[in-house]
């Protein structure tokens with residue numbers, strides 16, 4: 001298993017729409033392991049493939065509590081098939097936008113259709129943190145970030161901050 005480097009805002013990859021996975025094979029299962037290891041290492045509770053630079057419709061998550069056994073889950077070609085009218089507000093963060101958190105309102109419950117690592121089609125009815133996490137990660141597959149739900153003022157502030165951080169990370173040019 002390999003820990004992969006994370007794609008960080010304002011990398012334009014984060015705005016790319018990911019393509020459906022066409023075949024579930026050993027290469028894909030290996031990639032899912034890499035994604036999980038990268039997520040646990042960060043640490044985070046969810047990760048979309050695009051966040052490690054692969055524009056595939058695939059995500060991993062583990063929303064188990066600290067005192068519970070690990071519960072890694074892999075969702076391939078996930079699709080929200082129904083949403084509750086009732087909303088839920090949850091504080092969200094993102095491994096691609098480190099150390100920034102904000103409250104986001106989303107449907108409290110969603111039903112998601114997906115393919116598992118055996119290539120079988122499955123359906124999950126999610127609520128609570130699982131519903132929030134699934135919606136956040138599925139957004140990534142469509143190039144949408146949680147800061148898109150904030151006011152333009154807040155979003156611009158975050159983007160500006162991360163543009164500056166990215167600039168500071170670049171090595172200084174040699175002069176002369």
Ligand code: ZN
Pocket residue numbers: 093094095096136140
């Ligand atoms: Zn995220």
